[in-house]
Amino acid sequence: MMRKHLFYRGRSLDRDLRSLYEDRGRLPDMSKLEHEYHRRTTRILLSIIGILVLLTGASWAGFLIFGSQSQSNVEAELAFEAPRVAMSGAPLEVDLRYRNQDKNPLGTVTVSLRPPQGLTIQETEPASDEKGRFQWNLGTLGVRTGGSIKLKLVPYGIPGDRLALQAVMAYKPANFNAEFQTVANQEIEIKDSSLQASINGPSELSPGQEATFALNYENRSDAILQNIRVTPQFPATFSLASGTEPREGFWKIDSLGAGERGTLDIRGAFLSTASGTNELKVRFEVSEENETLPLLEAVAPVNIKGGNLLIELIANNNPDLRFVRLGEMLNFKLKLTNIANEPKPDIFAELVVRSSLLDWRGALGEVAAISSEANTIRLPKEGKVSIEAGKAAEQDFSIRVAPSALPTAQPTIEAEAKVMMGEAVLQSNKVKIFVVSDLTVAAEGRYFGADGVAVGSGPLPPRVGEETRYELRFTLTNSVHDLSNIVVTATLPPGVEWLNQTRADAGRIIFAADTREVRWSVPRMPVTTRTQSAAFKVNVRPGEDKRGSLLPLLSVTRAEALDSIVQITFSTDALGVYSSIESDPLGKGKGIVQ
Template sequence: MSDKRSSEKLDALRERLYARGDEERPKTRMKLDSERSNTENVAQVFDVQPPRHVPPATAPDTPIEPGPPLPIKAPISRRWRVRLVLFALGFFVLSLLASSVYLLLGRNNVSGENIELSVTGPFTVGGGEVLSIQVGVANQNNVPVESATLILEYPSGTRSVDDEGKELFSERFPLPEIAPGEILNQTFQVRAFGEENQESEIRASIEYRVSGSNATFFKETEPFKFKIGSAPVVLNIDAEKTISSGQETTITIEVVSNSPLPLNDLLIKAEYPSGFDYTSSDPSPHSGRNIWKISELPPEGTATIKITGIVIGAESEKRVIKFAAGVAGSRDANTLASILAVAETEFVLEDPFLSVDVSIDGKKDEVVSVAPGMQTNVILDLKNTLDNSVYDTVVEVVLSGNALSDTEVRPVGGHYNSSSRTIRWDSSSSDALTELGPDGNARLAFTLLPQTNGLQTPNITFSVKVSGRRVSENGAREEIAGTIDRTIKVESKPVVQASATHTSSDPGPVPPVVGQPTTYTIAWKAQSSANNLSNVTLTTSLPAYVTWTGVTSGSGQWSYNPTSRIVEWKVGSMQSGREADGTFQVSFLPSASQIDRTPDIIGDSHLRADDSFTGTVLRSTTGALTSELDGDRESGVVQAN
């Protein structure tokens, strides 16, 4: 019965717990634990009365079996808050991704990929003709292109159409504003130069800004390539193909215009090989010996240049002379800015048809030094080196130089023309020159007397020119010629002078007395003449009875070797026509064996020097000095004590 009542009370308790609208009374929270006494408190809180027939303190202990744990469920309001936060976070991430994609790939993106730059034009143009190119700029951005500048870079030699003398390297052209989706086309003209079939290219690029940005963008396109279809000028070369070593030859260059317009400031440049010695040209070179300038060459016009020179080399060697035509650069008027045409000519060398051996005073060097005031003998030995005869040989010697005296030129058998300073031999003056058969010989000679009075670097040069006729393999008679050069350099003639003095500053008696030392001052004078001298040195020796005092004067270096008893004065260098003076002191102690004699106080004086002009070693000597002073013999005779 008691169990039934307890069950009814529990049901009533549940009804009150889940009843709606009733105000809940505050209840005191109790701490649950395993103590049995705590159950009474719990029952009081929930208004549950224990069974009446069982005293509270004596209620039997009934074990309570633990049941399965009940699941704890979060309140419904908390689950909705979590879902709301997760939804907001996902929406934010999706919005961020969408905006990034829109900024990167959207139509408002500013990119060089949205600027299209193109260059078009003819693939072939004649040299010197006008080249027209079209440049297109397309703006595919969604914003305008502002402050755009087109940059064109040209190949070497490109000229302005408006100013033909102006060479173009690059140009910058400002462009108007280019609206979104707009295409801007512009045409440019230049004058292209170059060799025939030469490939060239023009580079185009653009610098620009966009509205609302201070950044500068850059876009470059593929280079526009074109070819020079024809050269504006043609070079025709006329020259001999086979020549003898030492033979003088003439090369003719014909410059022909192939341009419909006049060509201004055209340069022709020659590149000589080793062994080619330029002699002259017609017209004269514009710069150096290898650049000629044609101020204006009209359409289909022609200009001719003749170059004369001597080719030297061994048999069978080849020599090539290269020529180039081009326009002058605006930065350097003597430089080819662009090459329009090239040409070359080749020589094959053969042995000289007439070998010429020249000997000067027996020396066969190209440069020979001779002593001044001496007659010089020159011998020419000719020999035919061909397998056939040489006819009507003519030999000319052209003389020049500041030491040449017309009155002292004496040819043997030939004639000297003082007006042209040329010695000439031909068949009328020598029968041997009428015909020189294979291995035929002829000898010619002349003499010279070089002059040196008042001259600096005196010299004589001469060129031996030999010409004749031979029958070629096809039976035609052709002229052959050869040239050989020689130089005679006249040496300087230095002079050394020596003298002895006895002054008040020199102790000792004069004339000298046995057993008493007498001091002398020795004066040296070195003189140069026509040429500069270097390494000038004066030396002498002292007798055993003469002592070196060490007192000297004069520029340079003095020294005395007590073992060899050599006095040396190194003067150094001397200009032509100058003198060098120096002194040194010696002490003479006479002996009884020298009474009534004038003994030597120094030996011979020697001068040695290098001639800076001729490269030879020069020497000069003067005799020994005695105790005699100023030609007074009594002043130098040794007296008894």
């Protein structure tokens, strides 16, 4: 017989428990009771996370406040000792001083110089740690110690320009593990130039009246100026006399010693379109390595009076014509417009065309007298013309560009006209046209190769519902100038399938399925390589609607290239290719769908 435990009190114990847990006569639902110990654990974890967030925030705040504010606790000085004004092209001595004013040493000290464009650094003492970079690693800087970096600079600029020089000192205080920076700025204004220049000549001219202007210059500094460029910045209405134009777009002065002087004569005339005040301006610059640095600008105002006959010379009805091809015809038109209130009598003109690439034997000008020895055309052929007030007169002249040229031939054609009106001589605008290389492109379709072996397959002539494969070819030919960036493009018509079978002498062929464009790219084609070719294969399956007709295999082909001599991009085209494949001796005439 089992015995009850001594601590069990039966029903009296049940009544006691009910009195503890019963709420208004009902026992609680034990399945929905909350576990108190879980709530306490959550509160503890959240408290710990909150404390960590506060500590992290405090750490970052301390870093931001004490790590980035260079002037909070550390006194490090960096300053330039330099004049605020300077002379363009004249050497300038500058001290860059640094000092530790703090009570603690500064470690890993570096000073970097950031010169602006237009300021060159000739010498530094001490020398920078790395050539080409103006940075000095000073190591540790003791308490209340400092030093200086001596700089020999040459500022360049037009008077009125301002150059902003900057230096940065980076360091770490001994009692703080963070990097600080101190910045020094110095502005230098260009007040004058080491070079003095002036343009001296007539202050008033008539259109077409030729005049000479003396450009006088002098080096007023104690240093030698070298590699000086003198660039004309003349208005479009001023034309330099033939043979006086700078070859590279500027005149060059190799060296100009201290106190040395020089003169450059500028000869030319204002065009008939000039009126009012026109400025002749030249710019002096020093060429150093890969940059040009300004020294000075000289300006001379010239008043143009009495211009009432406008002269316009254009080629091929295009005032912006830049280039022509060998063998093309050049059509010059000289237009004279009288804007005065009275007639202009006794007018004739001389058109001068200079080039070794002109075929004077085929020159056309029924109203012109041609002198091929002097490259001159007189308009009109005989006598003179009169132009009524408010009216215009036109004279035409045509000449063909030579069909071929040697690679050494000068690739330019220059033309200008002088108009004689009584005792006055008026100058037209100048026309300069480049002659580009003789690049040609050919596009052809082949079924048989040159050896008679088939390079295509399938029925020939093509048949409805059956596949025929052709080989399409591009051929580039060039002999006058080196070419670069050559791109040949054509489009496959609908129904022509790209087979991704290609070959090329140079470059590569790609096909864009979305545009159906075939593109052959060749990086370079020197004149020593007269021809380049490429080929690819296509497939056609003509439908019933094509029976009895030729199939288009390729659209018009375009070749575009950069002429490396004249630096002009130009293009040439070839006709589309059809299933008649006329260039295939064995396959031609077999293109009509059966």
